[in-house]
Amino acid sequence: MIDSVDPLLKERLEKMGVTVDMRPGIPREELLRIVGNYDILVFRGRLKIDREVIDAGSSLRVLARYGVGLDNVDVEYAVKRGVAVVSAPNAPAQSVAELAIGLMVAVARRIPLLSERVKRGEWPKGRYIGVELSGRTLGVIGFGRIGRRVAQIARGIGMRILAHDIIDVSTDVKKLGGEQVPLETVLRESDVISLHVPLTPDTYKLLNAERLALVRDNAIIVNTSRGEVMDYEALLKHIDRLWGVGLDVLPEEPPRSQYLRQLLAHEKVVVTPHVGSETYEAMRRLAEELAMNIEEVVARLV
DSSP states (O other): OOSOOOHHHHHHHHHTTOOOOOOTTOOHHHHHHHGGGOSEEEEOSSSOBOHHHHHHOTTOOEEEESSSOOTTBOHHHHHHTTOEEEOOSSTTHHHHHHHHHHHHHHHHHTHHHHHHHHHTTOOOTTTSOOOOOTTSEEEEEOOSHHHHHHHHHHHHTTOEEEEEOSSOOHHHHHHTTOEEOOHHHHHHHOSEEEEOOOOOTTTTTSBOHHHHTTSOTTOEEEEOSOGGGBOHHHHHHHGGGSSEEEESOOSSSSOOSHHHHHHHTSTTEEEOSSOTTOSHHHHHHHHHHHHHHHHHHHHHHO
């Protein structure tokens, strides 16, 4: 295991008879030297598990992503090499959905800004009037496990739901009184837009300069999926006309580029350091789900 995980995962694997070596934070160069000694590699999103790592792992049988997305893994090459790739796609859904809703509320009511001002000794009552989410339209881009849960919570507080997905999810959307519509409709008609798509060649900078121009003035944009699905440099040019944005993911983590630093310093931006799945409950579910998926693969290999 090359990243920190819930201790339950180690316990579950050891009960399966797997000898577990904990190496959280191991540098890539060291991983390349030792990965050939292991049958199973458990990791998060810190390092790229690319061809070089897979080739160095001459004994690898399982790549296990402690999380949802596999965009840091060369899945196609791993499969060609006979290495199974597993993750835990169901476990973090509730935690990420709650964070997305939390970011919406934080942006709508300027909560971090007000908190900062009060902590500095100010009393800015009346200076930053917020907006309600109830009665507004939420556009969900990507109606999978997390997007669907966000829509359910939002519906509970009185929001109208629009959804866009590359597959037909109209039945699920209709159950919430919403409608599946084209992407451009979501962008034009939503008061709040929440991104829940995986990072693929098709979703890279999905919200580019052209599409951001379609978003209505005073809209809120929330991204808890992957930083690369939005053009943040273009977002910087639109931030003043938006009500605000809530970001849990960035194209650089931690941020280094000047445009990112400028964006994050803006008072309309609320940002968290990619913590969507970082709750005790989600970590526990991740460990349970990933252990089960590893066990199923190992059983087939025996």
